[in-house]
Amino acid sequence: MSAASFERGYNAFKEQIDAPIASYFSSCIHCGMCAQACLFYTETGEPKYTPIYKLEPMRKIWEQEYTLFGKLKVLLGISQKLTDAELAEWQELIYGSCTLCGRCSMVCPVGNDLVYMIHKAREGMAAAGHAPHSLIEGNQRAINIGSATGVGLPTLQAQIKNIERDTGIKIPIDVPGVEYMALISAIEILNYPEYLSSLAKIMKHVGKTWTLSSKGFEATNAGIQIGVSDIAKELLMRIVNEAEELGVSTVISPECGHAYMVIRWEGPNLIARPFNFKVQHIVELLDEWREQGQLETEGFEKARLTFHDPCQLARRGGVIEQPRKLLNMVANQLVEMEDRGKMNWCCGAGGGLAAQEESEALRLKAFNRKRTQLKTLKVSQLVTACAHCREHLEEGLENNDMKMSVVGLTEMVVKHLVDKNET
């Protein structure tokens, strides 16, 4: 990757602009409805957080490079060329106050897919050198160590040992010829090892063969988060190579909405060819097994609980009904938030926001949206299917003195599995 510069950034922006984006900019009538869908606007009341405004640099480039009239305006001195200072100013808007949740794209009356544009704008920003340092460092760690948080293989191996000791189940690693290759996100290795042990138990329950890979275990992709496709490709290829080498038929995305979006949807487009394996989120897979009658469960959760839809899984990924069907199997006191499914509000930490210290205050302020949503429900448990949502939900709840436990869905289902050895 060559060094960042304004020219590189400008060209990267130019490259990102396609027919949908040109149509979106041509269609926007500045109605302001997208602001009402964005938690950074609703919780702060600051107009600069209006989604379409976050795209002003990109709009300028589109107008001046791809419309005759825009070129004329520059020639006549009516409009000014984009400057590096403007891009620097927009870093806060494109990275610091957007979780890529995509809620804005649901409400625009002319149908603009705003988050599609913001995501692409990050490519230009990163190439111009206006990405947050924390994300740049995360990318370096992902390339050198294996994950953005700096968790590498040794930590995973240590965690595997613990889990094998606790559960008595062997966690397969680098086993060729199995059906599934599971991925995991660093945060699950560190903070939520329950996920991996639950996965091992489920695989045993349904009698499927699976493996982890020592070279391609990290599911998150720092390159996508920051918008550097070269890095994104390199990280993704670790998974693709391993899946193809081991000859698995399905790669399982862990409880992480971002990972699912990257591997399931962006992946093949990123490497410009279809995969020769299937990609499923663990929740999709569990629901498939539920439907086939392969999950034998007993008992119900005692707590009154609700489900938080991870944005990338539901709104941007199409997995909306599955978690509910699974929950209904093990919980009989499921209550729903008013805005849910494809209209759920983001936890406030997606899109790489959690990694940016400079956004912490804003992130916690945006959590007010979740607090408002949860307030009326009177639940004592919050279930989700994304470790990153989970971490931020825990932080936000604690910050607001709300007593509520946050649980991963996989873990909850596993708690109710019937032990087949005993029966």
Add this chain to the structure above:
Amino acid sequence: MNYVDFLLWVRGPAFQIATAIFIFGLSWRLLEILSLSRKPELAVVRERGIAGGFRTIFRRFLPVDDNTFQRSAFIITAGYIFHLGFFIILLLFVPHILFFREFFGFSWPGLPTPVIGIITIMTLLALIALLINRMRHPVLRFLSGFEDYFVWIVTFLPVLTGYMAFHHFFHYPLMLALHILSVELLMIVFPFTKLMHTFTWFISRWYTGSRAAQKGVQV
């Protein structure tokens, strides 16, 4: 040049120029957009997305849910009144239909004139309310620039002058000429401003809807 000459010029050469700019500009802009094309989707899709795009073209006429409506109730309601009003006046006012018949060679039934009169007043009021809202709402005031106000003016003028001409304000031929002139102004600036949304909204909705449908999400 007296009023009648002026009217003749406005109806003749001026109208031809405006029509030429409108049609050429419009085609050029659509070409500018569509020629950028987009990359094909390589992920395994849940559905092809072509029909999904068309579904979104229609679905997006209504807000996605109640809460979305409530958060933007004013702009949605006033926006609908103005858009519907504008198109009803344009297409169902009998003198307009006669004009179109001259142009296209066929016609259709119109609405009684008093009804059009009421609709015109509602349209004007909705436009004024939208303008006031734009100047007062923090987000809209912040977002709006010269172009937003300019397109408001060129949209408002034909409705206003039309109403004035019909009610024979001032001198009828002059008023009619001014009305046609304001329409020509609208046609000329159309391709170079966000008035283009009239022709691009369904392209935008289709792209967004098809991508979402491929992922299995109704938007």
